[in-house]
Each structure stands twice: as C-alpha cells, then as structure tokens.
Amino acid sequence: MAHKTIAQLSNELQTKKISSVELTQLFLDRIKRFDKQLNSFITVTEEQALSDAKKADEERSKGNAHPLTGIPFAQKDIFCTKDIKTSCGSKILDNFISPYDATVVTRFKESNTVLLGKTNMDEFAMGSSNETSFYGTVKNPWDLERVPGGSSGGSAAAVAAYLTPGATGTDTGGSIRQPAGFCGISGIKPTYGRVSRYGMIAFASSLDQGGPMARSAEDLALLLNVMAGVDEKDSTSIDKPVPDYTQTLNNSLNGLRIGLPKEFFESGLDNEIATLIQSAIQEFKKLGATIHEITLPNSGLSIPAYYVIAPAECSSNLARYDGVRFGYRCNEPKDLEDLYKRSRSEGFGNEVKRRIMIGTYALSAGYYDTYYLKAQKIRGLIRQDFVDAFKNVDIILSPTSPTTAFKLGEKTSDPISMYLSDMYTIAVNLAGLPGLSIPAGFIKNLPVGLQLVGNFFDEARLLNAAHQYQQVTDWHTRTPEGF
Amino acid sequence: MEWETVIGLEIHAQLLTNSKIFSGASTAFGAEPNTQACAVDLGFPGVLPVLNEEAVRMAIKFGLGVGAEISKKSVFARKNYFYPDLPKGYQISQFELPVVGKGHIDVQLENGDVKRIHITRAHLEEDAGKSLHEDFNGLTGIDLNRAGTPLLEIVSEPDMRSAKEAVAYLKAIHSLVRYLEICDGNMQEGSFRCDANVSVRPKGQSKLGTRAELKNINSFRFVERAINFEIERQITLIESGGTVTQETRLYDPNKHETRSMRSKEEANDYRYFPDPDLLPLVITEDMIAAIKDDLPELPAQKRQRFMEQYSLSAYDADVLVSNRHMAIYFETVVKESGAQPKLVTNWVTGDLLGALNKENLDITESPISTAQLSKLIERISDNTISGKIAKTIFESLWNQEGNVDEIIEKKGLKQVTDNSAIEALIDKILADNPGHVTEYRSGKDKLFGFFVGQAMKASGGKMNPQLLNELLKQKLAQKA
Amino acid sequence: MSLTTTDVKKIAHLARLNLSDEDLVTYTAQLSNILNFVEQMSQANTDSIEPIAHSLELSQPLRPDVVTEMNERKEFQAIAPQVEAGLYLVPQVIEG
Structure with missing residues (x-):
C-alpha cells in the first residue's frame, strides 16, 4: 500500500479499502523504521497526523472528500506550520514554533491532507546536497553514501523511500x-x-518558488491543484486563473515542439546521462513530438548571475535573525553588537555565512554596479533568451543535472563545484519559468533526472508531457532496494 | 567675514491611514507596547509586505499639493542596517524612483515677502519602532507598535537662508499636510518630524559648505533654536581655523546645544536595492485625476481668496489659513452671523485663538461652536449688547454657561437703548458731579470721557455707547 | 577580484557576523574564489540591457486600508528570547 501513488491511494480511500488513520499509521511506522538511516525528517508530527487522519475519515464519510482528503503528506521545514517547530534547517530557528501557517500549509489543511511531519533541508535552502542542514545530512535511498541533492533533499529522500506519498519543496x-x-x-x-510565498521562509525572494514533489506527474498535478493560486498576502503572487492540471494530462503530444538547448548538451555533461536523455527524446518522438535545436546563448552566465542575486537578497532577508524577537540568542551578550554578532555567528552555518557575506559585498558602496546591477542585466539577457526560444518551441528539454548523485562530503570543501551541479536548473529560476524533473533512467543504479521547461504559466503542458512519458516508461515506478 | 547660511529640510510626516503601510495592523497612537505589531511588522520569518492603497493616495495628494510630478512607476527599496527598533534589519523605503518628484511651495516670510522653496522629492517608507531607555536592569525595551506606520519623507532643496525661513517652510508644509488630511501634524507625538541639513559659506561663494544633519528637532521653536545654534557653532569653528565635518548631530533642547552622534555615523553602508517582495508601484492617469478632483482648496489659494473676498490683510489671511479648520470656522461664522469679515477675524484670531492657545486646544476642540460665536457677533451687530459686554459673554460661553441669549437674559446684560432710561441716568450723574459739570462747561472738554465712564460703570456696561454719547452731549450743552 | 582579510572583516561587520582568525583566512580565500567566478559576468555586453528585478513585468497590487490584524502579543512573545512588560529587551542602546 505504501508504494502506491497519491492518485491510487486517493482511490483506495474513496473505495474504503483503507482508512486515512490506517494509511497514516502505515507511513508513521515506515518513518520510524527507515528514517534513522535517511534522516529525511526534522520533525515527525505523529499526534497531529493521527488526529488529522481521523478528521479526514470523518469528512470523507460525510461525503466532503477532496481527492487529497486523508492523504498523508510532508512539508519541507521551510513552510511555517502553526504551533509546530519550523526550523528552516537552521540552529537559529531551532526553537521557532511558528505562530502562523504558510498559505501553502493552509491550503493543504483545507483539503484535509494529513501532516506527517517536516522534512530536512539545506540550511535556509542554501545548498545542493542537503549537507548544510543543522540537523545533519540526509542520505540518498538509492545509495546511502550519496547525497539526495538539495535543498529539498529531505522531501526527495522521503518520497523516494516511500516514507510519504508526497511532499512540498522549494526551488x-x-x-x-x-x-x-x-x-x-x-x-x-x-x-x-x-504558488504563494507567504509563510515560506525567504532565501532569495525574487527566485524562491514552492512546488510539489511526488512519484508521478499525475500526483504533481493533484498537488499543484491545491497549491497554486493568487494570495492577497503575497504581492508577487499572480492573479491568474488556475486550470485543473489533471484535466489535460491525457492530451496527445502530437505536434508538440520540443527544443534542445545546444549549450546544455555541449560541455560538462556526463556521457551516459547524454545517452539516457537521447533515449527519452526518442520516446517523445514516438509520442508525436518534434525535436528542434535551440540556443540559450547566455545560459553560461546564469550561475555567476545567480550567485550574486541570490546572496544579495539573502543577505538582507536573513538580517531579521538577530536574537531579539524570536529564534536563537547567544548567552549573556555584553552589548548590542555582541548580541547581534554572536547570535548570528553561532546560529548560522558556514554556507549561509558565506552567502550573506557575498551578498553584503555585492550590494555595498562601490560594488553595486559591478555585481548586483550587472547580474540583474544578465538576468534580463537570460530571460530574453528563453522568450526568444519559446517563439519556436513549446517545451525545452535537458538533463536536470550534469551528474548523478555525488558522494557525501565530495563537494563540501569546494563551494563552486557544488554550485555547478545546478547549471541546468538555475537559468529557469532567473527567467521565472516553470520547470519539472522526472526520472529518465539509471546509471549504476543511480537515478537520472530529465528536465522539462515550459513557457510562463504553462505548467499544464509540462505535466501533460511528463505524464504521457510516464505512460510509456516505468522509471518513476522503480523502488530503491530495501525500501 | 560675512556668512551665508544654507538649509535644507527632511520632513517625515506620518500618514493618517488606519492600518500600517505594509500590514493590516492598526496605526492608532498610544496602545500598550507591541499590541499593534503583527507578524509582518515584527519581521517574522516568511511573512510578506502588501502595500496600503491609502498611503499611495495620500502621497499622490501631497505631490499634487506641491505641484510635483507623480511618478508613473516608482520602486520600493530596502535600506539595510541593524538596529533593535528595525525588526527586519532593513527599512522599506524608496531610493532611486520615489513616488513624488520635483515640486515647490510658496512660503510667506515675516516681512511679507513670498519665497518659493523647491522640493526635491517625496517618498513613501515605513516608520521604525521605539527604543525605551527606562531601566530594565540595564537593558533597553523595544516597542514595535510604530514599526510599519506609513511615512512620507519630504526632502527640500537647500533653498533656505535662515532659521526663520526654515521654520516658515516647515509651517507651510505642516499646514499643507493637514489641509490635505494626510497627517495630523502632531509634533509632540512624533507624527510630524524634521531633520535639518545646515551649512555655512562665505557670502558670494557658490560652492556649498560641509553640512551637518540635525536630528530630533520636534517643535517649531526647537527648529529655529537648533539651527541658530548650529550656524553659530559652524561659524565660530571655521573662524577659529577649524573645519566642519559632515556628521549627524543631535539637538538637546535641555542644554540647548547640538552634539555629534558618531555612533550612528560609523561605517554606514545602507546597501539599497529594490525590494524583491514588492513589485513596481504603477500609478495611472485615472488614479491621479480622481485624486485631483477630490483635492481641497490649498492654503495658498485660500489665502489669496480670503484677501480678495473678505478684504482681509495678508497677515489676517495668513493666520486664518494656517489651520484648515480655523479657516472653515471663520467662513462659517461670517456666513452665519452676516457680520463684517474683519469683525469676525478679530474674534477668531484674537479672543478665540488666544483662549485655545492658553488651554492648548485645537480649533476642532473649541468649546464655543461656530453657531454660538455667530450669535454673539450678531448680538453686537444688532445692538443688543456692546462689544465690551460681548467679552464677558464670550467668557461665559467658554465656560459652558449656556447659549448667548440665555446668558444675556440670565445676567441682564442687554444693552440699554431706551432714551428715557439713559437720560435719567445721565441726569443723576450730572447731579452727583456738579463740579465736573462746571469745569466741562467752562471748556475742559476732556472731562467728557469721565462722564461716559461713570455712566458705563453705573449701567454695568450695558449702555449703548452711541446713544449715550449723543444724549450726554445734549445734556451737557444745556445750560443749567 | 581578490579580497583582503581587512575587506572580509569589514563585510562581516556590516553583516554582523563574528569571524575567528582562522575563519577569516578561510572565508577570505573562498569569497575571493566566488567573486572571481562571478566575474565571468563582465564578458557579457549589457550596455543596452535593462536590469530586471523580477521575471514578471507586473505591478504592485494594493491592499485596502483596513485593520485586519488583532493583538497577538502573547503568542508572539511566547517565543521571544527576553521580554518584560510587553517589551522586547536588548542590551542598552546608547544614543548620541
């Protein structure tokens, strides 16, 4: 039962093959059994989960069932959850019991999903391996010596190991x-x-976006139906109707124009990954898609621009952690400056400090134009590259990452090599576009992700393409050994 | 050497919105500490700002009031620094693209001249909280109720040449924001605050001298004093061979001095950048036009109209329009009483304003309504009472002893206009003072006043002065 | 761009972070590397390019001026490090 998708579980609940309480207990038991190895949860909310489940069963018996009613679910620990610890993977928020819910959390509550707990993550979402968490590294269920990726590493590992049918992430x-x-x-x-950012703890406000993680594109559609939509508490959320993403999953891909950015297939890409991506392209062709080479000429500058913009925003966003109103405060500060400096230095980890300092520098007098302003202009160039590309194609396809999961500790001493593991994903955030990753094969028993990028608000088309691919492949149904 | 002073002001006006600029918390003054600070005001994790529409409208009103260009697109920026009363570690303000651009205001100087002061810009920003330095075992208490209150920062060009000009400008802006009903102008509660940039230069030199920024000058009187002190300090410093350093100085009204705030100067690098939680503020022509249609008559226009319509002096018009509600009060009384505007002006700017000032009341809190003052003036005009008696009635009105006619009736203050009664009284006075009568008749005209005084005294001031004069002259002219 | 330890000290102070002498050396090297890396940006000609702060060209929504938040001091201060009489306490702030 634990290995089913959300769509399947929803059906089981609807046909009363299992109750939400039973299902919840099943996942709670799995978390107890497996998470010692994985460390994918920071907080497990067992009592809350069982009472949520009881309520969900009642609602369902009353006939008030939403497809997600009674489905156990996990929230990345970056989303504020009322009366539940919300740490953001940081010591500085280790004692933070949020007085409010994030809008995303409210929406899941409203559809009566069951909260199993809060998943581990890189500290303040700064990292690509989940190794910067104050709560320890998360292990990849496919190889416990490898990283699960990051920053939503806890959510990814928990879903992969069937400790939860789905989870939120932020990107x-x-x-x-x-x-x-x-x-x-x-x-x-x-x-x-x-998706509203309200109550989603900010790392880089102009880039952060929440989204679902699950085992199939169909499940993503079900979850995104709940998460998406304008929020009056978030000025940057968009007031645009949300389609029912499940309605278009079965559309034909006949005539779908898929673009392959030549820059993403040139250098730095693992040969075996390239081969797997080629097979995926063949599948899409069989489904009726046409393939076109495109160019994103400035994509090579996306990581440099990102490592100015994101740290600049984070240096300001993280100034509120000062030991005054909430969170960690150092012992016996001797004066105000000591309070600030020791609370922050003892509360933040190294990667966070590095980024705060880079960002502080990039915004400081005399350097603003060279770094921050320049990065914003490059952001403009990158966005334009995509706008141009989408004049000729509907979807852009590439690998998600240049390599498979690397070993724990392999890149921790070299920040830049860590940053490069996001070379295909970062440009999408700078442009603000939707992007998804689905499994497209294995190399030495390690999963390989396929990235599909769509035009603004074209999530339905991405999910449609991914779902059709998952109808003709079974990579997404594979289970890591032992789970 | 002759020195010229150059002054520019930065005025912070708290906008009269119900809720904060970026949150739905109340802006009411005087609540228990931290009871009006919501998660957004407290800078809690994950919460986000959403801009208050009314704050934007008020900024536009101000812009229109000073003839400024309203930016079609303006941007909110973060000003980053650490301070306990600044919960997020940054203040949301506007930097490169403010909502209000270049404007101006015409200021009436003491000598009657009008001087145009240019306004560089005005921008929206959020206020900080307050640090309370009472002793909490050597700690400082932080109250964040004020954090997030909308402010309009109004920056002038360095156009003022004396402390008096600076005060005149400050008063003009003070009057304007209250006319527009965008700020209550309460300097004591800090809803209207001012920093002054002051420098001196040798007369004739075009290059500006190094300026000092004076903070914490929270009354018109202190502004003048602080600037004058600072001018003297700078001149003395330069004349004794020193140089002025660019710094922030705090005015201490108790010691009457300014002193350096080096702590605030140290390594300031605000790292302004566009706030990624807020999108560009776009203001449409329609929005501006709608606000323009709603704009009240502004002080300068009103002053001009009062001078023309009511034939008032520039001085009288200025006093009346300095407070919008006083101007409204004045016009209401003129209309209701049908009396000479000058007479009404004298009552409003003299007796009423004096009494209000004595008890530190605003005209909106006046115990005497326009209807009462109108009635009082009407009773003077229709000869029911004399001007002198009116002062007594005014006092009774102030003390809430009833309405005008009741007081006249109750206290028997009605003017005597009956000829026979006046004549009888005159006869009695003349009979009682035969010596004075003889003297008068032998040519000592000045004694006329003595008889008037006696008659008034005997009648308790109720005698109609014109009638008295007339009849008294007749009686004295008659040979005994 | 190579930073000196003096630069890094200044940055750390602006960001209110303490660095030990050992940290200072490590961070100076790492931050210099990162800055060298991001300097690739100078390759791009951006003379005629408008900087963008957001990917979507939208304008700020406005909120009606209504009080929606109630007093939650008790809940908020339950998780505060140090409060007294409803105030957040910090070491003495010396003005002037």
Missing part, C-alpha cells in the same frame, strides 16, 4: 528539480508567482 536555483532527479522522483517548480 530557488534547482532545489526541487535537482533532488527529485537525484532521488528518482518527480518534482515541479511552477512559474514564479504561481
């Missing part, structure tokens, strides 16, 4: 897609502004 530079790829699951980063 600032690839933090949903890269771990989904590394762990062999499906994940979508919607268009910037499609």
Whole structure:
C-alpha cells in the first residue's frame, strides 16, 4: 500500500479499502523504521497526523472528500506550520514554533491532507546536497553514501523511500528539480508567482518558488491543484486563473515542439546521462513530438548571475535573525553588537555565512554596479533568451543535472563545484519559468533526472508531457532496494 | 567675514491611514507596547509586505499639493542596517524612483515677502519602532507598535537662508499636510518630524559648505533654536581655523546645544536595492485625476481668496489659513452671523485663538461652536449688547454657561437703548458731579470721557455707547 | 577580484557576523574564489540591457486600508528570547 501513488491511494480511500488513520499509521511506522538511516525528517508530527487522519475519515464519510482528503503528506521545514517547530534547517530557528501557517500549509489543511511531519533541508535552502542542514545530512535511498541533492533533499529522500506519498519543496536555483532527479522522483517548480510565498521562509525572494514533489506527474498535478493560486498576502503572487492540471494530462503530444538547448548538451555533461536523455527524446518522438535545436546563448552566465542575486537578497532577508524577537540568542551578550554578532555567528552555518557575506559585498558602496546591477542585466539577457526560444518551441528539454548523485562530503570543501551541479536548473529560476524533473533512467543504479521547461504559466503542458512519458516508461515506478 | 547660511529640510510626516503601510495592523497612537505589531511588522520569518492603497493616495495628494510630478512607476527599496527598533534589519523605503518628484511651495516670510522653496522629492517608507531607555536592569525595551506606520519623507532643496525661513517652510508644509488630511501634524507625538541639513559659506561663494544633519528637532521653536545654534557653532569653528565635518548631530533642547552622534555615523553602508517582495508601484492617469478632483482648496489659494473676498490683510489671511479648520470656522461664522469679515477675524484670531492657545486646544476642540460665536457677533451687530459686554459673554460661553441669549437674559446684560432710561441716568450723574459739570462747561472738554465712564460703570456696561454719547452731549450743552 | 582579510572583516561587520582568525583566512580565500567566478559576468555586453528585478513585468497590487490584524502579543512573545512588560529587551542602546 505504501508504494502506491497519491492518485491510487486517493482511490483506495474513496473505495474504503483503507482508512486515512490506517494509511497514516502505515507511513508513521515506515518513518520510524527507515528514517534513522535517511534522516529525511526534522520533525515527525505523529499526534497531529493521527488526529488529522481521523478528521479526514470523518469528512470523507460525510461525503466532503477532496481527492487529497486523508492523504498523508510532508512539508519541507521551510513552510511555517502553526504551533509546530519550523526550523528552516537552521540552529537559529531551532526553537521557532511558528505562530502562523504558510498559505501553502493552509491550503493543504483545507483539503484535509494529513501532516506527517517536516522534512530536512539545506540550511535556509542554501545548498545542493542537503549537507548544510543543522540537523545533519540526509542520505540518498538509492545509495546511502550519496547525497539526495538539495535543498529539498529531505522531501526527495522521503518520497523516494516511500516514507510519504508526497511532499512540498522549494526551488530557488534547482532545489526541487535537482533532488527529485537525484532521488528518482518527480518534482515541479511552477512559474514564479504561481504558488504563494507567504509563510515560506525567504532565501532569495525574487527566485524562491514552492512546488510539489511526488512519484508521478499525475500526483504533481493533484498537488499543484491545491497549491497554486493568487494570495492577497503575497504581492508577487499572480492573479491568474488556475486550470485543473489533471484535466489535460491525457492530451496527445502530437505536434508538440520540443527544443534542445545546444549549450546544455555541449560541455560538462556526463556521457551516459547524454545517452539516457537521447533515449527519452526518442520516446517523445514516438509520442508525436518534434525535436528542434535551440540556443540559450547566455545560459553560461546564469550561475555567476545567480550567485550574486541570490546572496544579495539573502543577505538582507536573513538580517531579521538577530536574537531579539524570536529564534536563537547567544548567552549573556555584553552589548548590542555582541548580541547581534554572536547570535548570528553561532546560529548560522558556514554556507549561509558565506552567502550573506557575498551578498553584503555585492550590494555595498562601490560594488553595486559591478555585481548586483550587472547580474540583474544578465538576468534580463537570460530571460530574453528563453522568450526568444519559446517563439519556436513549446517545451525545452535537458538533463536536470550534469551528474548523478555525488558522494557525501565530495563537494563540501569546494563551494563552486557544488554550485555547478545546478547549471541546468538555475537559468529557469532567473527567467521565472516553470520547470519539472522526472526520472529518465539509471546509471549504476543511480537515478537520472530529465528536465522539462515550459513557457510562463504553462505548467499544464509540462505535466501533460511528463505524464504521457510516464505512460510509456516505468522509471518513476522503480523502488530503491530495501525500501 | 560675512556668512551665508544654507538649509535644507527632511520632513517625515506620518500618514493618517488606519492600518500600517505594509500590514493590516492598526496605526492608532498610544496602545500598550507591541499590541499593534503583527507578524509582518515584527519581521517574522516568511511573512510578506502588501502595500496600503491609502498611503499611495495620500502621497499622490501631497505631490499634487506641491505641484510635483507623480511618478508613473516608482520602486520600493530596502535600506539595510541593524538596529533593535528595525525588526527586519532593513527599512522599506524608496531610493532611486520615489513616488513624488520635483515640486515647490510658496512660503510667506515675516516681512511679507513670498519665497518659493523647491522640493526635491517625496517618498513613501515605513516608520521604525521605539527604543525605551527606562531601566530594565540595564537593558533597553523595544516597542514595535510604530514599526510599519506609513511615512512620507519630504526632502527640500537647500533653498533656505535662515532659521526663520526654515521654520516658515516647515509651517507651510505642516499646514499643507493637514489641509490635505494626510497627517495630523502632531509634533509632540512624533507624527510630524524634521531633520535639518545646515551649512555655512562665505557670502558670494557658490560652492556649498560641509553640512551637518540635525536630528530630533520636534517643535517649531526647537527648529529655529537648533539651527541658530548650529550656524553659530559652524561659524565660530571655521573662524577659529577649524573645519566642519559632515556628521549627524543631535539637538538637546535641555542644554540647548547640538552634539555629534558618531555612533550612528560609523561605517554606514545602507546597501539599497529594490525590494524583491514588492513589485513596481504603477500609478495611472485615472488614479491621479480622481485624486485631483477630490483635492481641497490649498492654503495658498485660500489665502489669496480670503484677501480678495473678505478684504482681509495678508497677515489676517495668513493666520486664518494656517489651520484648515480655523479657516472653515471663520467662513462659517461670517456666513452665519452676516457680520463684517474683519469683525469676525478679530474674534477668531484674537479672543478665540488666544483662549485655545492658553488651554492648548485645537480649533476642532473649541468649546464655543461656530453657531454660538455667530450669535454673539450678531448680538453686537444688532445692538443688543456692546462689544465690551460681548467679552464677558464670550467668557461665559467658554465656560459652558449656556447659549448667548440665555446668558444675556440670565445676567441682564442687554444693552440699554431706551432714551428715557439713559437720560435719567445721565441726569443723576450730572447731579452727583456738579463740579465736573462746571469745569466741562467752562471748556475742559476732556472731562467728557469721565462722564461716559461713570455712566458705563453705573449701567454695568450695558449702555449703548452711541446713544449715550449723543444724549450726554445734549445734556451737557444745556445750560443749567 | 581578490579580497583582503581587512575587506572580509569589514563585510562581516556590516553583516554582523563574528569571524575567528582562522575563519577569516578561510572565508577570505573562498569569497575571493566566488567573486572571481562571478566575474565571468563582465564578458557579457549589457550596455543596452535593462536590469530586471523580477521575471514578471507586473505591478504592485494594493491592499485596502483596513485593520485586519488583532493583538497577538502573547503568542508572539511566547517565543521571544527576553521580554518584560510587553517589551522586547536588548542590551542598552546608547544614543548620541
């Protein structure tokens, strides 16, 4: 039962083959049994889960069932959950019991999903391996010596190991897609502004976007139906109708124009991954798609621009962690400056400090134009590259990452090599476009992710293409050994 | 050497919205600490700002009031610095693209001249909280109720040449924001605050001297004093061979001095950048046009109209229009009483304003309504009472002793206009003072006043002065 | 761009972070590397390019001026490090 998709579980609940309480207990038991190895949860909310499940069963028996009613679910620990610890993977928020819910959390509550717990993540979502978490690294269920990717590594590992049928993630530079790829699951980063950021702890506000992670494109559609939509509490959320993403899943791909950015297939790409991506392209051709080479000439500058913009925004976003109103405060500060400096230095980890300092520097007097302004202009160039490309194609296809999951500790001492693992995902955030990752094969028993990028608000088309691919392949149904 | 002073002001006006600029918390003054600070105002994790429509409308009103260009697109930026009363570690403000561009205001100087002061810009921003330095075992208490209150920062060009000009400009802006009903102008509660950039240069030199920024000058009187102190300090410093350093100085009204705030100066690098949580503020022509249609008559226009329509002096018009509600009060009384505008002006700017000032009341809090003052003036005009008696009635009105006619009736203050009664009284006075009568008749005309005084005294001031004069002259002219 | 330890000290102070002497050396090297890396941006000619702060060219929505938030001081201060009489306490702030 635990190995079913959300769509299947929803059906089981509807036909009363199982109750939500039973299903919830099943996943809670699996978390107890397996998560010692994986460390994918920071907080497990057992009591809350069972009471949510009881309520969901009641609602369902009253006939008030939403497709997600009674489905156990996990929230990345970046989403504020009322009366539940929300740490963002950081010591500085280790004692933060949120007084409010994120809008995304409210929406899941309203559809009576069951909260199993809060998943592990890179500290403040800054990382590509989940190794910067204050709560320890998360292991990849496909190989416990490897990283699950990051920053939504806990969600990816938990879904891959069937500890939860689905989870939320957030994606600032690839933090949903890269771990989904590394762990062999499906994940979508919607268009910037499609999902409310209210109560989603900010890393880089102009890039951060929440999205679902699950085991199939169909499940992503069900989850995105709940998450998407304008929120009056988020000025950057977009007031545009949300389609029912499940309605278009079965559309034909006949005539779909798929673009392959030549820059993404040139250098730095693992040969075996390239081969797998070619097979996937063949599948799409069989489904009726046409393939076109495109160019994203400035994509090579996306990582440099990102590592100015994201740190600049984060240096300001993280100034509120000062030991005054909430969160960690150092012992016996001798004066105000000591309070600030020790609370922050003891509360933040190294990667967070690095990015705060880079961002502080990039915004400081005399350097703003060279770094921040320049990066914003490059952002303009990159966005234009995509706008031009989408004049001729409907979807852009590439690998999600240049390699499969790397070993724990392999890149921790070299920040730049870590940053490069997001080379195919980051440009999508800079442009604000929707992108998803689905499994497209295995190399040495490690999953390989396939990235599909769509035009603004074209999530339905992405999910449609991914779903059709998953009808003719079975990569997304594979189970890591032992789980 | 002769020195010239150059002054520019930065005025912070708290906007009269119900809720904060970026949150739905109340802006009411005087609540228990931190009871009006919501998660957004407190800078909690994950929460986001959403802009208050009314704050934008108020900024546009101001822009129109100073003839400024309203930016079709303006941008909110973050000003980054750490301070306990700044919960997010940054203030949301506007930097490169403010909502209000270049404008101007014409200021009436003491000598009657009008001087145009140019306004560089005005922008929207959020206020900070307050640090309370009472002793909490050596700690400082932070109240964030004020955090997020909308502010309009109004920056002038360095157009003022004396402390008096600076005060005149400040008063003009103060009057304007209250006319527009965008700020209550309460300097004591800090809803209207001012920083002054002051420098001096040798007369004739075009290059500006190094300026000092004076903070914490929270009354018109202090503004003048602080600037004058600072001018003297700078001149003395330069004349004794020193140089002025660019710095922030705090005015201490108790010691009457300004002193350096080096702590705030240290390594300031605000790292402004566009706030990614907010999108560009786009203002449409329609929105501007709608606000323009709603704009009240502004002080300068009103002053001009009062001078023309009511034949008032520039001085009288200025006093009346300095407070919008006083101007409204004045016009209501003129209309209701049908009296000479000058007479009404004298009552409003003299007796009423004096009494209000004495008790520190605004005209909106006046215990005497326009209807009462109109009635009082009407009773003077229709000869029911004399001007002198009216002062007594005014006092009774102030003390809430009833309405005008009741007071006249109750206290028997009605003017005596009956000829026979006046004549009888005159006869009595003349009979009682035969010596004075003789003296008068022998040519000592000045004694006329003595008889008037006696008659008034005897009648308790109720005698109609014209009638008295007339009849008294007749009686004294008659040979005994 | 190569940073000196003095630069990094200044940055750390602006960001209110303490760095040990050992950290200072590590961070100086790492931050210099990152800055060198991002300097690839200078390759691109951006003379005629408008900087963008957001990917979507939309304008700020406006909120009606209505008080929607109630007093939640008790809940908020339940998780505060140090409060007294409803105030957040910090070491003495010295003005002037």
